[in-house]
Amino acid sequence: MSFSLYVDEDRWRGHLSSLVSSSPGLAPVIKGNGYGLGLGRLAAEAERLGVDTVAVGTSDELPRVREHFGGDVLVMTPSYPRPEPDPTGRVMRTVSHVSALREAAGARVVLEAMTTMRRHGIGPADVAEAARLLTDVRLEGVAFHLPIDRQGGYDPAVEVATWLERFGAAGVPTDVAWVSHLTADELARLRAQFPTTTFRPRIGTALWLGDREALVARGTVLDVHPLGRGERYGYRRRRAVRDSHLLVISGGTAHGVALEAPRVARGPVGRGKALAVGTLAAANLSLSPFRWAGHQRWFAEPPHMHVSLVLLPASVTPPRIGDELDCDVRLTTIHPDRVAPLVGRRRR
Template identity: 50%
Template sequence: MALTLYIDTARWRGHQQQVLQQFPGIVPVCKGNGYGFGHERLAAEASGFGADVLAVGTVYEAAQTKDYFGGDLMVLTPYQLTEEPVPLPTRVIRTVASVDGVSRLVGARVVIEVMSSIRRHGVKEEDLPKLHGVLDDVKLEGFAVHLPLDRTDGTDAVEEVITWMDRLRAARLPLHTMYVSHVSAEELARLRQQFPQTNFRTRIGTRLWLGDHEATEYRGTVLDVTPVAKGERFGYRQQKSSGDGHLVVVAGGTSHGVGLESPKALHGVMPRAKGVARAGLATVNRNLSPFLWQGKQRWFAEPPHMQVSILFLPADTAPPVVGDELPAQLRHTTTMPDRVVER
């Protein structure tokens, strides 16, 4: 009895092929929880479609994935001067976001990230000339620009990359390879046309693995169904039932990522109004679960437990039976299923 991720393998791989055709030279990304599939599985997929480089999030993920992927591994988190040493093979490429970082990685393969409009990390324009004094001591694989997902000010992703290409050229730095994140196929084509001598390689994770929402589905197994009357107490906190109905125990709890939600950036009046409404319901212990029954998202009876969730179904809704599976709308990047089933 488990929280299961079902994969329509043919459809999932068909979508991968569409993305590969749109983005030649793609660097697939496998970070965090492996987008819900796991590092081993995504490494196998990347090997299967012939990727020569696989990007991972951290050095710890590189150490974990090196046994599953035989090509180069690119660590996306920049090298930190104070980080603890982690044994890694020479085929690992480190991202570096400072001149000092480059100077510390003598003999290493590096990608130098520049400071994009995300303003998270990167070498600044005024520091580019300083790279000349340290580049001879490393194996430069190229530069990288990590772009924002949304551009609410109407700016253009291609123009931002072009600006950095011009800065690198003015600093007399090599432009043989540029790694870019969060560009469209059309934007990639524009860059390649503008700079035919530069090899632009896109680093893509979400669009590659999760772009076809119909190719995957989470389902939680119903473990128990118990009638409950209005006013009866139940659960860890012994709260009273708001009405007659059934308590449905379903596989999937906090250890799986059920109930976890990242903060959202809300734009516009309606999304903000909905957010206020959700917050108001939460203050009276009314929280929607990710589980669906009869096509409708159902309420948590109480906060999810470590491995199960308890849902409340009103008396006018016929309950499921033990062994049924309830679809669950879960975020792949925060979910750890018990098993993965291909069909």
């Protein structure tokens, strides 16, 4: 009676192979919850794909990834105050402070530039000093973590080109450039402009979740209760406003159900939708991510740790105990009880 993530393995692996073959130098990103699939599984898939390097978010993710992947691993979170020791020789550390570069003697490092994303990186004023300190490290390239949004005419390829010219003028080798969030067209332009630089795109979401139809989360129905108008239910003892079925479904906050990051609302339509959702929430009405009989169904109350209570109109034939309901959940925040091959229909 689990909350499950099902994978159409042939379709999913077909997408992985296609993207890797069409993206020279691709370094799969394996971080966080493993995009819902788990760090170990993604590391094993990277090994199967034959890539030479993967990228992780933090040092804490290294043991699980290296257990299943035999190549090099780039840690994208910068090392501070100094790179951690690596007896294996397989780990490349990101450095984004001159002070950390001073402490990095002998380490394999990637020097990150401060892009207009302004998350990590050395600034233009520190480039000359960074260049002087490179004699004591094994420089494995420079890195650029770029904004996703292209509003206002922003061109990330121009930003990367400006930085490559700046590094080159200061004597920082630009043989390898690790980049995040560039399109294929933007990469093609940069490769034409800088033919002696090897560009290594770091790709996570577009790789592992790029064919969303190959992945579906489902919660198992644990109980179905008839609920008469006026009857109370749940932790807060709400009253049913009409005759209903109360569904108890596996999948709660511990699984990542109903946990969402804030979204950017743009334009009248986007702001109108955000306002409507907020107004409904103020009235204690929230749509659940669970679907039955072709419609997204309402939460009866906020999800519990391991289950969700969902209301179904009495006029709709309810599922049976043991049936599964599709759950439209964000895969970068879920922690399913199991990951299993998808058999039969993709969507219900």
